[in-house]
Amino acid sequence: MPDDSESTSADLKLPLLDQLEEGxxxxxxxxxxxxxxxxxxxxxxLQQLEESYENRWDYWRGTVLNVSGxxxxxxxxxxxxxxxxxxxxxxxxxxxxxxxxxxxxTESLRQLADASEEFGAGILQLHGMTGDILLLGFDNEKMFAxxxxxxxxxxxxxxxxxxxxxxxxxxxxxxxEMSCYDTLKLTSFLTKRFIGELHRPEFPYKYKxxxxxxxxxxxxxxxxxxxxxxGTWRDDIQVDEQAVADFVDRHGEEWVNENVTSRCPTRCIHxxxxxxxxxxxxxxxxxxxxxxxHAALAPGNDxxxxxxxxxxxxxRSGEMVSTMLVPFMEMKTDADREALADLxxxxxxxxxxHGHDHERVGEFIDRVGLGTFLDGVGIEPDPQMVLNPRSNPxxxxxxxxxxxxxxxxxxxxxxxxxxxxxxxxxFGGD
Amino acid sequence: xxxxxxxxxxxxxxxxEKFLHPMIxxxxxxxxxxxxxxxxxxxxxxxxxxxxxxxxSSARLVSSNFLRMxxxxxxxxxxxxxxxxxxxxxxxxxxNKDNIxxxxxxxxxxxxxxxxxxxxxxxxxxxxxWVHCHSAATDASGLVKVVMxxxxxxxxxxxxxxxxxxxxxxCLNMCGAVHASDIAILGLHRTPPRIDNKTLPNLCEIPxxxxxxxxxxxxxxxxxxxxxxxxxxxxxxxxxxxxTVCPAMPLADPLNDGVSIWVGGKISNARSEPMFTKLAVPYxxxxxxRWPEVTSTVKQIVEVxxxxxxxxxxxxxxxxxxxxPKFFDLTGIEFTKYHLDDFRHAGTTYRRSVQNRx
Numbered sequence: 197m198p199d200d201s202e203s204t205s206a207d208l209k210l211p212l213l214d215q216l217e218e219g220x221x222x223x224x225x226x227x228x229x230x231x232x233x234x235x236x237x238x239x240x241x242l243q244q245l246e247e248s249y250e251n252r253w254d255y256w257r258g259t260v261l262n263v264s265g266x267x268x269x270x271x272x273x274x275x276x277x278x279x280x281x282x283x284x285x286x287x288x289x290x291x292x293x294x295x296x297x298x299x300x301x302t303e304s305l306r307q308l309a310d311a312s313e314e315f316g317a318g319i320l321q322l323h324g325m326t327g328d329i330l331l332l333g334f335d336n337e338k339m340f341a342x343x344x345x346x347x348x349x350x351x352x353x354x355x356x357x358x359x360x361x362x363x364x365x366x367x368x369x370x371x372x373e374m375s376c377y378d379t380l381k382l383t384s385f386l387t388k389r390f391i392g393e394l395h396r397p398e399f400p401y402k403y404k405x406x407x408x409x410x411x412x413x414x415x416x417x418x419x420x421x422x423x424x425x426x427g428t429w430r431d432d433i434q435v436d437e438q439a440v441a442d443f444v445d446r447h448g449e450e451w452v453n454e455n456v457t458s459r460c461p462t463r464c465i466h467x468x469x470x471x472x473x474x475x476x477x478x479x480x481x482x483x484x485x486x487x488x489x490h491a492a493l494a495p496g497n498d499x500x501x502x503x504x505x506x507x508x509x510x511x512r513s514g515e516m517v518s519t520m521l522v523p524f525m526e527m528k529t530d531a532d533r534e535a536l537a538d539l540x541x542x543x544x545x546x547x548x549x550h551g552h553d554h555e556r557v558g559e560f561i562d563r564v565g566l567g568t569f570l571d572g573v574g575i576e577p578d579p580q581m582v583l584n585p586r587s588n589p590x591x592x593x594x595x596x597x598x599x600x601x602x603x604x605x606x607x608x609x610x611x612x613x614x615x616x617x618x619x620x621x622x623f624g625g626d
Numbered sequence: 627x628x629x630x631x632x633x634x635x636x637x638x639x640x641x642x643e644k645f646l647h648p649m650i651x652x653x654x655x656x657x658x659x660x661x662x663x664x665x666x667x668x669x670x671x672x673x674x675x676x677x678x679x680x681x682x683s684s685a686r687l688v689s690s691n692f693l694r695m696x697x698x699x700x701x702x703x704x705x706x707x708x709x710x711x712x713x714x715x716x717x718x719x720x721x722n723k724d725n726i727x728x729x730x731x732x733x734x735x736x737x738x739x740x741x742x743x744x745x746x747x748x749x750x751x752x753x754x755x756w757v758h759c760h761s762a763a764t765d766a767s768g769l770v771k772v773v774m775x776x777x778x779x780x781x782x783x784x785x786x787x788x789x790x791x792x793x794x795x796x797c798l799n800m801c802g803a804v805h806a807s808d809i810a811i812l813g814l815h816r817t818p819p820r821i822d823n824k825t826l827p828n829l830c831e832i833p834x835x836x837x838x839x840x841x842x843x844x845x846x847x848x849x850x851x852x853x854x855x856x857x858x859x860x861x862x863x864x865x866x867x868x869x870t871v872c873p874a875m876p877l878a879d880p881l882n883d884g885v886s887i888w889v890g891g892k893i894s895n896a897r898s899e900p901m902f903t904k905l906a907v908p909y910x911x912x913x914x915x916r917w918p919e920v921t922s923t924v925k926q927i928v929e930v931x932x933x934x935x936x937x938x939x940x941x942x943x944x945x946x947x948x949x950x951p952k953f954f955d956l957t958g959i960e961f962t963k964y965h966l967d968d969f970r971h972a973g974t975t976y977r978r979s980v981q982n983r984x
Contacts, residue, residue, distance in 0.1 A: 212915040216768055219775030222738055224685040224767045231689040238689075241757070248756035248765065249914045252880035257873045258760035265635045273758060289758065293639035298710035301645050302697035309690035309697075318690040322710055325751075325801045332758060344633075352637045366712060369655035370646060371670050371677065371719075378655065380642050391636045411895035414712050418900050419806035419893055426895075455937050459897050484896040488938070491659035509800045511865055512840035514970050515902050553837060 208232060208239055212249040228319070237317045237333060240281035247277065260357065261288060261336070263343040267396040269353035270339060286335040287317070290343060291328035291354030293387060293394075296380035297367045298323065307349055315342035325420075326404060327364025328354035352391075358554075359397025360390050365407035366414035368427075374486060375409025376427025376499040377527040383407055385533045390540070399544065400551035400560070410495065411483045417507070418518050422557050423540070424504045430524055431496035432476040433485070439492035441470040456488050501527045503536070505543070506558025516558040519566065523580040539573065546572035647707040649677045649721045665784050666740035667726060678720040680704075680729055683739040683774075683781060686714045686752060687767050695736065703729040713791065715742050715749040741782040745789055747928075748781070750774060752794035753802040755813075760873070761866045762796035763813030763883040764912050769794050769920065773811065776921040777928060787935040787944070790928065791893075797866055808941040809924060810888040810903045817882050818862040819875035827852045830872035838867045863969075885910045885920055889927060889953075890942030901942040904950075906957070908964040923959070930956045949983045 208229065216225040225242070232239035248254055255276040263270060271289040278285030292308075308329060312318050317333020324330045329351075334342055343353060355361040363386055366372070368379030386405060387394065393403075406417035409427040417424030444452055449467060457465045464478035465485055472493070474485075486493045503525055507518030522539070526532045543557065546569070551560045561569045570577055579585075646654070653672030660670040668679045684692070696716055700708045703725040704718040711717055718729060730740050742748040750773070753759060755766030773792065780786060795802030796813040804810030835855055836844045843861035846853055855875075857868075869877045887910070888903035906927065910919045927941075934956060935944035945953045954961045967975045 213768075215915045216771050219771070220739065220778040221771055221774035221781075222683055222685050223771060224687045225771075226737075227685065227689045227692050228687075230691055245757055245765075249768070252883065252912045252914065253878055254756045254759060254762045256758060256760040258870070259873075265633070273760065287758070295639050295645050296642040298712075299642055299645040300708060300710075302700050302706040302708075304640065304645065305693055305697050309693040313690050320688055320690065320693065321686050321754075322688060322693075322714060323686075325753075325803065347633075347635070347637065350637065350640050352635075352639055364712065367709065369657070370642075370650050371657065371679070373657035373659055373670070373672075375655075384639070384642065388638045391638055395636055413893050413895065413900070416712060416803060416806060416893050418895075419891075419902070420803055459938060461897055480895075482895050482897060484938070487896055509803075509805045510798050511867060515805050517900050517902070 208242060210242055210246045213242060213246050231318050235313075235318055237283040238319065240283045241287070241317065241319075241333070244275060244277055244281050244284060256287075261339065263340060263353055265395075266353050267398075268356035268359060269395070270343070271356060284333070287332065288334045288336070288339050290316075290331045290334060290339060290346070291324060291356060291362065292331065292346060292351045293354045293362050294323055294327050294329050294364070296383040297365055297370050298327070299370065308351075311342055311346055311349075315339075315345065323364070324354075324362075326355065326361040328362045353395065355394045355397070355402075357397040358399050358401050359395070359403070360393040360399070361402055361404045362394065363387055363405045363407065364415055366409050368407075368409040372409060373490065374412065374483065374495060376429055376495050377409060377501055379407040379409045379415070379425075379427070382425065382527060382533060382536075385530075386537070386540075389533075389537050393544070399548055401554050401556050403544070403557065411481055412487065418504060419507050419515075420509070421507050421518070422505065423543075424507060424518050425527075425536075426502045426504065427495075427499065427527075428481050428502045428524065429496035429499045431498040433474055433479065433496055434494040435472055435474070436492050436494075437471065440472045440489065443489050443492050444470045456485050459484055499527075500532075501525050501536075503539075506556070506561050508556045508558050512554065513559050513562070516562070518558065519561065520578075520581045521575065523578060539575075542573045645707070647677065647705060647719045647721065649675055650707075650719065653677070662744055662784070663726070665746060665782055666743050667730075668743055669723075675721070676723070678723055678726055680718045680720060680726060680733070680740060681711070681742045682716045682718070682733050683742065683749060683778075684714065684716050685767060685770070686749075687757060699729065699732060703732075711742075711749070713742075713748045713751050739778060739782050743784065745784040745786045746781055747774075747777050747786070747790045747792055750792045750794060751803045751807065753796045753800075755794075755796040759796055761799065761869055761877065763815045763878065764796050764885050765914060766794050766796045766802065766813075768915060769811055769885070769917055772916045772921050773924055776925050780928065786928075786932055788938050788940050790931070790941065791891075792924075798864075799866065799870075804888060804891075805902050806891040806893045806900065807903065808889065808891060809927060810891060811920060811924070812886045812888060813883065814886050814909065815864040815866060815877045815879060815883055816909070817877075817879045818857050818859045818864065819866075819869055819877045821855060821857065822874040822876070823849050823852075823854045826854045826872065826874035829874045830855075835868055835872040835875070838871045840865060840867060844868055880912075884912050885917065887920070887923055887927075890940075890945050892940050892942045894940075897938070898940075898943050898946070903942075904945075905965050906953075906959055908962060927957055927959075951983055 259272045261270040261272040312331045315338040319332040321330035365379035365383040368375040404421040406415040406421035407425045408415040462478045464475040503522040504518035505521040652674035657672040666681045750770045752766040791807040793804040793807035794811045795804040841861045843858040847856040887907040889906045891903035892901045
């Protein structure tokens with residue numbers, strides 16, 4: 197789309213950014229400069245960025261804009277240098293929900309390229325941290341037009357703010373032999389099931405799912421999502437004895453002992469000559485041996501998911517890895533997926549009722565205690581949830597305590613009468 | 627608005643099935659094993675045959691031109707199918723093995739790299755930076771570019787002990803996953819927000835602004851009859867939460883903002899449990915456009931790790947084995963008082979044994 201505006205890349209003075217064109221790694225400056233030759237808006241973006249590089253300062257102010265019927269998904273950006281660079285004075289981002297596992301055909305990607313050129317700056321980010329497709333550079337008016345056009349083509353707006361966020365997942369069964377459940381299908385199911393919660397935020401704070409097919413966690417779920425869903429299995433690791441023997445022949449016994457069996461966190465795998473023996477009851481499903489010997493070993497057949505809760509990073513109360521919530525759930529049928537959705541609704545209800553404003557669910561659990569949380573969502577405590585039981589004796593037996601949260605269901609009192617039944621110990625006495 | 631009624635919303639994403647390569651559809655959930663044919667080239671085999679993945683370097687911030695170029699390559703060599711990895715690598719999915727070499731050649735001819743698989747440095751997860759963020763303490767795309775220029779040989783080879791994941795976040799909101807990568811670069815603000823009392827009463831909601839502070843450092847106050855806020859600077863930890871809800875409290879500070887380096891994060895459960903990154907270098911001044919002090923420090927860490935870790939040992943696992951004193955010793959990085967945690971649960975990071983190492 198050639199433009200006859202005065203500002204072309206030939207006029208661009210970018211002495212600092214130009215230094216990012218050199219070197220073997222792909223240069224975003226080179227890419228954007230090409231785009232700037234056709235689009236004055238990108239030229240102005242680069243000019244503003246050059247000023248940031250010169251002054252070590254960013255010139256953006258943020259707020260939120262909503263497409264009609266939606267409560268999020270558009271990230272508004274206004275430039276402080278809008279008078280100088282009017283084409284980037286409003287430079288908003290539209291988030292679109294990505295297809296599960298980031299799979300595309302060229303037709304769909306060309307559609308996005310077209311829309312980004314027609315309405316926006318012709319700049320995209322693939323992908324955002326919650327998995328969204330990001331299209332950059334819309335002004336107030338074109339943002340609405342772009343959203344409508346994209347929705348007509350079958351794309352939908354992604355999440356932002358205090359709601360459920362867009363769900364990313366690993367490649368799963370689409371191209372991985374280790375995946376223990378259909379991450380793509382569950383992503384699609386949860387997105388559809390909770391599309392209202394995604395589009396109209398009404399939680400205390402954001403709620404992120406990330407889905408990984410095994411404990412390698414390629415979707416970065418455990419440290420970066422409020423509800424990681426990780427594939428696992430309960431029965432024995434599948435062993436192809438011929439493939440094990442071939443592997444040992446190729447690498448040698450010593451190599452296998454040094455790099456596979458001795459790296460097992462519970463030392464439950466042993467090599468006897470060309471045979472592998474596994475104490476499956478002590479296997480913690482960490483994936484290392486399967487990763488290294490993937491042609492010979494495979495996850496068992498009794499597969500499902502482990503559900504965790506409360507992962508997040510710094511803001512506000514520091515980083516948290518998610519906590520074990522349900523060690524094993526079946527995840528094969530729609531009924532299984534529905535059971536997960538039911539549990540999620542109970543969690544949202546309890547956290548929604550008692551969570552503070554801007555309190556992630558992990559911080560909420562930290563505040564009220566895992567025990568209270570489990571009571572609130574109806575899950576029984578399980579030793580798999582802890583590294584160890586408490587080591588302090590400050591136990592509050594519920595028979596003797598008021599409800600820990602307002603409205604918390606109080607169990608039937610079974611307090612034993614104190615002996616002797618006195619409320620006051622008299623001093624002295626006769 | 628009569629047209630509003632016809633509008634269909636909440637349609638959800640396009641269904642993934644229509645984006646699956648026919649070979650992938652047939653092998654879906656039935657894959658048997660995979661092989662690594664070369665850096666950046668994987669072959670996954672199932673009953674219906676083998677699909678070849680060719681992984682390409684890419685910026686995350688891309689133009690529509692770039693996208694069209696990728697589409698042209700995918701049409702020419704990969705039946706029109708490709709995907710992105712969770713760390714933003716482009717992966718072409720080929721059914722025809724003979725297309726691998728011509729595709730690789732065309733990718734490199736166009737100035738991109740093939741690699742990022744197995745024991746390599748994969749594409750860098752990063753944030754928006756000065757290109758588009760309101761709270762950046764440094765740029766992201768530029769830092770990624772200069773760091774990966776330095777480390778490109780580790781993208782195109784698989785010579786590291788294990789996979790090595792690098793991330794960049796331009797402030798401590800950490801949209802960029804820096805808490806769970808092997809080596810992470812994080813922009814830091816180091817001074818409290820400055821309050822624009824002229825615009826604040828009009829721009830900001832006072833209760834929201836006060837509530838936004840994790841440390842209760844913000845209090846309402848009145849100046850010349852107008853309600854505004856004041857910040858207890860001793861309590862402020864420069865998180866930028868207030869600026870996100872109140873644009874009249876800018877935190878950016880060209881003289882004092884900069885970059886910190888973190889190491890040893892790990893997402894996978896393989897062998898050891900997931901780990902967060904720990905502080906390696908508390909502060910390096912912003913030195914755009916090429917941040918030479920950052921790139922040389924990161925390279926130093928990568929090289930020391932490559933020379934000392936055992937096969938399959940991630941950076942965090944290697945440090946746990948040799949101990950942090952040895953890490954600082956080997957890398958030559960100075961250990962300072964800023965490495966000592968003083969936030970919540972700080973005590974859990976202090977050593978409580980006499981198991982010294984020399």
